[in-house]
Amino acid sequence: MSALVTLNIAVSALRRNAMRTALTALGLIIGVAAVIVMVAIGSGARSSIESRIRSAGTNVVTISAGSNQFGPVRQGSGATTTLTAADADAIAREVPGIRYISPGANARQQIVAEASNWNTQVQGAGPDLPAIRAWSLQFGTFFSSQDVVTAAKVAVLGSVVRDQLFGPGTDPTGATIRIKNQPFRVLGVLTSKGQAAMGPDQDDTIIVPYSTVQKKLLGITHLQNITLSTADGVPFDQVSDNLTVLLRTRHQLTAGAPDDFTVRSLEEMASVLTSTTTTMTWLLASIAAVSLLVGGIGIMNIMLVSVTERTREIGLRLSVGARDVDVLLQFLVEALVLSLAGGALGVALGFAASYTVSRVMQWTALVTPGAVLMSFGCAAAVGIFFGFYPARKAAALDPIDALRYE
Amino acid sequence: MSAHALLVRDLAKTYHVGEVDVPALRGVSLSIDPGEFVALTGPSGSGKSTFMHLIGCLDRPTAGTYLLNGRDVSRLSKRELSAVRNHDIGFVFQGFNLLSRTSAIENVELPMLYGPAISAKERRYRAAAALKAVGLGSRMDHHPNQLSGGQQQRVAIARALVNNPSLLLADEPTGNLDSRTSIEVMGIFQRLNAERQITIVLVTHESDIAEYATRIIGFRDGRVRLDQPVAKRRVASDELAKFDAELEERSA
Numbered sequence: 001m002s003a004l005v006t007l008n009i010a011v012s013a014l015r016r017n018a019m020r021t022a023l024t025a026l027g028l029i030i031g032v033a034a035v036i037v038m039v040a041i042g043s044g045a046r047s048s049i050e051s052r053i054r055s056a057g058t059n060v061v062t063i064s065a066g067s068n069q070f071g072p073v074r075q076g077s078g079a080t081t082t083l084t085a086a087d088a089d090a091i092a093r094e095v096p097g098i099r100y101i102s103p104g105a106n107a108r109q110q111i112v113a114e115a116s117n118w119n120t121q122v123q124g125a126g127p128d129l130p131a132i133r134a135w136s137l138q139f140g141t142f143f144s145s146q147d148v149v150t151a152a153k154v155a156v157l158g159s160v161v162r163d164q165l166f167g168p169g170t171d172p173t174g175a176t177i178r179i180k181n182q183p184f185r186v187l188g189v190l191t192s193k194g195q196a197a198m199g200p201d202q203d204d205t206i207i208v209p210y211s212t213v214q215k216k217l218l219g220i221t222h223l224q225n226i227t228l229s230t231a232d233g234v235p236f237d238q239v240s241d242n243l244t245v246l247l248r249t250r251h252q253l254t255a256g257a258p259d260d261f262t263v264r265s266l267e268e269m270a271s272v273l274t275s276t277t278t279t280m281t282w283l284l285a286s287i288a289a290v291s292l293l294v295g296g297i298g299i300m301n302i303m304l305v306s307v308t309e310r311t312r313e314i315g316l317r318l319s320v321g322a323r324d325v326d327v328l329l330q331f332l333v334e335a336l337v338l339s340l341a342g343g344a345l346g347v348a349l350g351f352a353a354s355y356t357v358s359r360v361m362q363w364t365a366l367v368t369p370g371a372v373l374m375s376f377g378c379a380a381a382v383g384i385f386f387g388f389y390p391a392r393k394a395a396a397l398d399p400i401d402a403l404r405y406e
Numbered sequence: 407m408s409a410h411a412l413l414v415r416d417l418a419k420t421y422h423v424g425e426v427d428v429p430a431l432r433g434v435s436l437s438i439d440p441g442e443f444v445a446l447t448g449p450s451g452s453g454k455s456t457f458m459h460l461i462g463c464l465d466r467p468t469a470g471t472y473l474l475n476g477r478d479v480s481r482l483s484k485r486e487l488s489a490v491r492n493h494d495i496g497f498v499f500q501g502f503n504l505l506s507r508t509s510a511i512e513n514v515e516l517p518m519l520y521g522p523a524i525s526a527k528e529r530r531y532r533a534a535a536a537l538k539a540v541g542l543g544s545r546m547d548h549h550p551n552q553l554s555g556g557q558q559q560r561v562a563i564a565r566a567l568v569n570n571p572s573l574l575l576a577d578e579p580t581g582n583l584d585s586r587t588s589i590e591v592m593g594i595f596q597r598l599n600a601e602r603q604i605t606i607v608l609v610t611h612e613s614d615i616a617e618y619a620t621r622i623i624g625f626r627d628g629r630v631r632l633d634q635p636v637a638k639r640r641v642a643s644d645e646l647a648k649f650d651a652e653l654e655e656r657s658a
Binding site for chain 2: 002005012016312313315316317318319320321322323324326399400403
């Protein structure tokens with residue numbers, strides 16, 4: 001019996017009970033759509049986290065003063081005073097594969113402009129910071145290395161601070177603000193970067209030379225952190241090892257003593273976050289897959305009913321020469337057509353629902369070809385798996401009993 | 407040997423119901439020649455239906471041999487029996503067994519779907535020819551629920567004929583029909599038997615229906631008790647004229 005004829009018989013049998021077919025397929029439609037939407041939301045979350053981390057700058061490595069390792073006496077980050085600008089110079093000189101480096105010292109301060117004031121993080125940094133963070137200026141210029149040498153009272157504003165002090169969209173270049181009662185000249189405004197991944201608003205900041213924070217704001221000689229970017233293709237592990245060896249030597253740590261600094265890469269943090277969202281995605285998808293399974297059981301149920309209802313038809317087909325394999329295929333193809341049609345509609349519904357979710361809830365929902373293929377494949381597998389038992393039951397019928405069935 | 411359309415020797419069938427063996431057929435030996443029109447009669451439980459199922463290749467005998475057109479089919483596999491049913495045997499049932507919501511012509515095409523591959527055009531052509539042969543050429547696209555009982559049975563006969571089988575088996579074909587339609591259907595069988603030399607085996611418990619055949623084989627308790635030619639054969643066209651005349655008489 002040709003495949004086309006078999007398909008034709010299956011389709012006309014399904015059309016004969018259109019309502020029942022539709023309801024049975026609905027189980028699978030919902031299952032497939034649920035898997036697609038869940039995976040779409042998960043992938044969307046992951047890609048948005050990834051893109052936010054990318055926006056913080058790629059190949060970025062941070063060294064923070066203090067350690068998060070266990071030791072006899074543990075101090076919080078920031079309490080350690082061993083990290084200095086000289087360390088940053090030494091790193092730039094001696095560790096290969098480093099492109100930009102920026103020493104950092106931060107202070108939370110009240111900022112006062114003519115008409116308004118705002119409390120924000122004052123970041124002390126080097127002139128390389130915009131290059132490291134891939135951060136361009138909306139107005140004006142960034143400060144120079146000369147400003148670092150002289151600990152000049154100059155500042156570059158994040159867009160949120162500019163909005164708060166001078167009003168949205170304005171160019172305050174050349175204006176004067178007061179930090180800790182000292183006048184600072186505004187050199188420029190950074191472009192908006194948005195919320196950091198699971199962190200504060202990156203635009204709610206003021207950047208000044210790190211030496212200015214050290215001497216004019218805090219009166220310290222150490223650094224809180226060093227941010228650097230590596231050249232393309234340099235593995236983080238290698239840079240991290242070199243940094244650790246250099247800093248341990250410079251800080252005269254004996255073997256066995258814990259590091260008094262922590263080296264971290266944004267890539268590393270990104271991969272932790274990504275793996276968390278991946279786990280969440282799989283969790284959501286497997287919950288959705290349960291509904292796919294329930295849909296499959298619905299198919300089996302209706303196919304069993306169908307085999308019973310059509311016992312005489314099966315008997316007749318056997319009497320006019322159908323082989324058991326013909327009957328098996330007929331019902332298997334029927335279940336498969338049902339599940340594939342359900343799967344296709346489910347994919348369509350999944351696309352529509354993902355689009356709606358992303359529009360209405362402002363979530364990024366990313367329908368991946370993998371999720372579509374997987375859920376469609378699952379639907380087909382469910383059809384074959386749950387269609388097989390009823391089909392085998394039909395094929396095993398005795399022609400005489402089937403013909404006599406009332 | 408091969409001169410017989412059908413030859414059975416010591417054919418027996420025993421059903422196992424739980425622990426008990428129920429012998430339905432206890433050794434039947436007979437032969438039927440090509441072109442014969444045989445009626446199998448007997449009370450229920452006599453074994454006539456079991457015999458019919460065996461010669462229809464719907465079941466396999468417990469013992470004995472069965473030669474169909476000279477070929478031993480009593481030891482064939484299930485799959486080989488399917489091919490024999492498809493190619494050599496046509497079935498007509500009491501309940502017509504047509505597929506509902508399927509047109510007459512598609513019902514007739516059904517046996518061709520399970521045989522050697524035939525083009526859709528050829529299938530349609532042969533099904534249409536079979537329907538014309540039973541006088542339903544104008545109702546090919548009607549569905550069973552749009553046809554009378556007699557018309558439905560004629561569709562079933564066309565379906566049985568479409569693969570040109572050598573043997574036509576009819577199991578109580580008039581059981582669900584009124585008297586006049588029964589005569590019409592028997593007329594079709596007689597005509598097919600005469601025109602095409604097709605061998606017909608008919609199961610019936612109505613003695614008047616059996617008299618349309620040329621030979622009656624009576625079953626009782628799983629054995630053949632009677633095997634004789636029909637002395638005064640009924641001819642459907644005459645019976646129909648008689649029936650209508652009686653009807654007119656009564657109404658007048």
